[in-house]
Amino acid sequence: MLVLVPVYAAVHGWFNFLWFSNVALLGGLLAAWLESRRIASMMLVAVVLLELGWVLDFLLSMVVWGWAPLGIVHYMFNPEIPLFVRLLSLYHLPLPFVLIWLVWRLGYDPRAWRYMLVLGWGILLLTFALADPDNNVNWVLGPGGQVQEWMHPLAWLTVVMAVCAAVWWLTHCLFGWLLGPRGIARAPRGW
Structure with a gap:
């Protein structure tokens, strides 16, 4: 983090830290430090x-060398982005597994999805207010980092907010089921 944060800030700017993955990286560090099941x-x-x-x-x-079937990681093969910066983006590989481990260790707070909502x-409203076609953080202007033109921008934002809410609810249901009653910790007041 001591390297990633200043490098990302210099190369991508501070606005880049509003990507949900970067929020989760920083939030995961905070959750581990505070041992906070809610944040985790x-x-x-x-x-x-x-x-x-x-x-x-x-x-x-990697199997087909550079063609990203889902279109999420195309930037990892962009030679205009310095290799060192792209290598720092490999934090995405362990992040979901570290978060799963952290929640398994601390317990799952069933109120998390409401707080995340x-x-x-x-975050989506803030990124929408600050976004421009070159900085389409969280795809609030259109899918895949492109600006969409087939509906009103506020209608698109509503779609993004609804999709995010659905993904968060699905994740909440999945981990509530996977962890079962013993894995869901009842958080005390506060953290």
Whole structure:
């Protein structure tokens, strides 16, 4: 983190830290440091399914050398981005597994998806307010980093917010089921 944060800030700018994956990376570090099941659960809900998609896309792109079937990791093969910066992006590979381990260790907070809904929608609204075609963070202007033109931008934002809410709810249900009643910890008031 001592290397990644300043390098990302210099190369991509601070706005880049509003990507949910970067939020989860920083939030996961905070959750581990504070041993906070709520923060760990929120970060898991936020990104684990999407990060597993990143891992799958990256591994498949390695098999076919550069073509990303899901279109998520195409930037990893962009020679205009310095190799060192692209190598730092490999944090996506362990991130979902670290978050799963962290939640397994600390317990799953069943309220996490509600908190993530508030935080996530706030991040989406902020990125929408600050986004431009070159900085389409969290794809609030269109899919795949491209600006969409087939519907009103606010309608598109509503779609993104609804899809994110559905993914977070699905993740919440999945991990509630996988961990079972013993794995779901009832968080005390506060953290």
